Amino acid sequence: xxxxxxxxxxxxxxxxxxxALEPIPGSPVVILVRxxxxxxxxxxxxxxxxxxxFHLRLVAPxxxxxxxxxxxTASGADRILDAATVFADVAAATADLxxxxxxxxxxxxxxxxxxxxxxxxAELRAVAARGLRAGVLFGPExxxxxxxxxxxxxxxVRYPLNPGFMSLNLAQxxxxxxxxxxxxxxxxxxxxxxxxxxxxxxxxxVDNFLEHLVRELDASGFLRNKAKRAGxxxxxxxxxxxxxxxxxxxxxxxxxxxxxxxxRGK
Amino acid sequence: xxxxxxxxxxxxxxxxxxxALEPIPGSPVVILVRxxxxxxxxxxxxxxxxxxxFHLRLVAPxxxxxxxxxxxTASGADRILDAATVFADVAAATADLxxxxxxxxxxxxxxxxxxxxxxxxAELRAVAARGLRAGVLFGPExxxxxxxxxxxxxxxVRYPLNPGFMSLNLAQxxxxxxxxxxxxxxxxxxxxxxxxxxxxxxxxxVDNFLEHLVRELDASGFLRNKAKRAGxxxxxxxxxxxxxxxxxxxxxxxxxxxxxxxxRGK
Numbered sequence: 001x002x003x004x005x006x007x008x009x010x011x012x013x014x015x016x017x018x019x020a021l022e023p024i025p026g027s028p029v030v031i032l033v034r035x036x037x038x039x040x041x042x043x044x045x046x047x048x049x050x051x052x053x054f055h056l057r058l059v060a061p062x063x064x065x066x067x068x069x070x071x072x073t074a075s076g077a078d079r080i081l082d083a084a085t086v087f088a089d090v091a092a093a094t095a096d097l098x099x100x101x102x103x104x105x106x107x108x109x110x111x112x113x114x115x116x117x118x119x120x121x122a123e124l125r126a127v128a129a130r131g132l133r134a135g136v137l138f139g140p141e142x143x144x145x146x147x148x149x150x151x152x153x154x155x156x157v158r159y160p161l162n163p164g165f166m167s168l169n170l171a172q173x174x175x176x177x178x179x180x181x182x183x184x185x186x187x188x189x190x191x192x193x194x195x196x197x198x199x200x201x202x203x204x205x206v207d208n209f210l211e212h213l214v215r216e217l218d219a220s221g222f223l224r225n226k227a228k229r230a231g232x233x234x235x236x237x238x239x240x241x242x243x244x245x246x247x248x249x250x251x252x253x254x255x256x257x258x259x260x261x262x263x264r265g266k
Numbered sequence: 267x268x269x270x271x272x273x274x275x276x277x278x279x280x281x282x283x284x285x286a287l288e289p290i291p292g293s294p295v296v297i298l299v300r301x302x303x304x305x306x307x308x309x310x311x312x313x314x315x316x317x318x319x320f321h322l323r324l325v326a327p328x329x330x331x332x333x334x335x336x337x338x339t340a341s342g343a344d345r346i347l348d349a350a351t352v353f354a355d356v357a358a359a360t361a362d363l364x365x366x367x368x369x370x371x372x373x374x375x376x377x378x379x380x381x382x383x384x385x386x387x388a389e390l391r392a393v394a395a396r397g398l399r400a401g402v403l404f405g406p407e408x409x410x411x412x413x414x415x416x417x418x419x420x421x422x423v424r425y426p427l428n429p430g431f432m433s434l435n436l437a438q439x440x441x442x443x444x445x446x447x448x449x450x451x452x453x454x455x456x457x458x459x460x461x462x463x464x465x466x467x468x469x470x471x472v473d474n475f476l477e478h479l480v481r482e483l484d485a486s487g488f489l490r491n492k493a494k495r496a497g498x499x500x501x502x503x504x505x506x507x508x509x510x511x512x513x514x515x516x517x518x519x520x521x522x523x524x525x526x527x528x529x530r531g532k
Contacts, residue, residue, distance in 0.1 A: 020430045047438070049431040075433045111512050112460055118449070119456025160454040161445065164286045165315040167341045172313070172441055175434075179427065179442060183384070188426040190385025194378055246377050 021079040023054040026128030028101075028181065029135035030174060031093050033059045033149055036141050042073030042081065043171035044138070049077040051178025056084040057093045057135070090137065090152045098132035102153035103173055104145055105166055114156040121180035123155070136177055141170055198248035209250045209257075210237055216261040287345040289320040292394030294367075294447065295401035296440060297359050299325045299415055302407050308339030308347065309437035310404070315343040317444025322350040323359045323401070356403065356418045364398035368419035369439055370411055371432055380422040387446035389421070402443055407436055464514035475516045475523075476503055482527040 030048055035041050035058060045056060058065055065086045074081055087093035094100045101120055115123060120136075127134045137153055139145035150156070159166070159176055168176070193200060214223070214233055223229045240253075296314055301307050301324060311322060324331055331352045340347055353359035360366045367386055381389060386402075393400045403419055405411035416422070425432070425442055434442070459466060480489070480499055489495045506519075 050427045052428040114460040116456045160452045161316045162318040186426045194380040
């Protein structure tokens with residue numbers, strides 16, 4: 001499924017081998033301009049799949065197309081490569097598109113709107129919502145897009161990254177756009193309690209546990225100092241009320257208290 | 267500087283060879299747990315540098331440390347590798363930290379706060395602002411973090427990506443966190459007009475050009491239909507007022523109009 005080493009999955013995988021990969025309506029076209037290495041084309045396809053991009057166009061790939069090596073680095077994103085199309089130049093590859101974005105790190109002598117990757121993702125979603133078709137140009141390894149390529153674009157995309165060290169390979173450059181495109185329509189809450197098989201407890205359940213705990217602490221004599229009792233109970237309560245607790249955790253805690261109390265004096 | 271192929275720079279480079287790489291105060295520690303391939307350690311360092319991360323810790327790297335291959339894939343992020351430290355286990359690697367995040371794609375049977383990469387970046391910035399030190403665990407290639415690793419973390423990080431195909435390599439997983447961490451403090455406007463040597467024109471300059479144009483169009487007879495003149499002028503105005511125009515563009519347009527008018531009848 002994956003090639004070795006660099007392309008290993010880091011356990012960050014939820015893929016089904018890519019069999020279910022299909023175009024998402026409105027997803028932009030990724031256009032690799034004069035890519036040199038088939039490895040990178042495959043890695044770019046893999047990066048696209050992570051963000052739900054599907055349409056891949058190749059402008060004058062140096063070593064021709066198809067190249068078997070691309071499928072080896074695609075990590076299962078075969079369908080994207082199977083459907084990829086080849087064009088002789090940027091004009092042909094963008095002829096049917098309404099909007100063309102070009103990724104470039106430090107445009108000079110160019111007067112054109114420039115978006116961050118996040119801004120570009122929002123714009124790509126907005127363009128798609130109007131029924132228009134957009135593409136994003138990525139330049140060749142090392143050299144990047146030339147001035148003629150850039151002139152074919154109506155919008156530039158520039159990633160705001162460490163100006164003292166900006167060095168993305170082709171697949172990483174594609175990944176940033178794919179990632180932002182996916183997130184531009186993602187509803188995942190930025191913070192949640194992962195509960196899986198259980199559920200977040202209601203306050204009454206927390207109160208029931210606290211009553212159980214305090215009852216046993218009274219019985220054990222831990223709260224025998226009447227003057228300090230209220231403050232101690234409040235501190236204990238603050239600890240168990242710090243954020244969300246699950247129903248399963250409360251059952252465990254009930255068990256811990258019962259066991260400790262039952263074992264007392266043995 | 268870079269190794270070939272996969273690691274080529276795609277022209278997305280602004281680096282100075284990494285000579286200027288230095289720790290940014292408050293930046294979190296990246297902790298690679300049992301990484302297998304030195305190539306991936308180097309690529310992770312490169313990914314870190316893009317987002318201004320500097321502190322790298324390695325837990326029980328399979329092939330020992332240092333490994334010359336890592337420097338070859340780091341694309342100049344040598345200082346990060348030079349400063350990397352090795353630990354026997356996760357407990358030792360996290361002992362001095364106040365907060366430990368763990369990246370994992372699909373946590374099961376775990377009850378813990380789970381953040382998106384973007385949510386994690388905001389939290390990491392907030393933690394740093396309180397003077398606390400945080401680290402992020404990344405699991406070994408393929409296997410990912412095991413349950414004991416995850417238990418050492420107080421917070422999980424899960425990237426919201428295409429559930430039908432999520433497959434990031436180690437360096438890409440690191441890049442997403444580094445990218446989000448950098449952007450969490452980035453002020454780049456999501457949309458701007460790239461102007462470089464020129465500047466955005468003031469409305470009076472646009473008006474001056476439009477007066478010039480209309481004067482010549484009147485002289486040429488293009489606006490001779492009195493009934494339609496106002497509407498035609500308005501349409502032309504709408505075209506040239508569509509968004510920002512630069513002072514340089516206006517000078518060019520003045521020249522175009524003058525040349526066309528001057529050449530008329532020749």
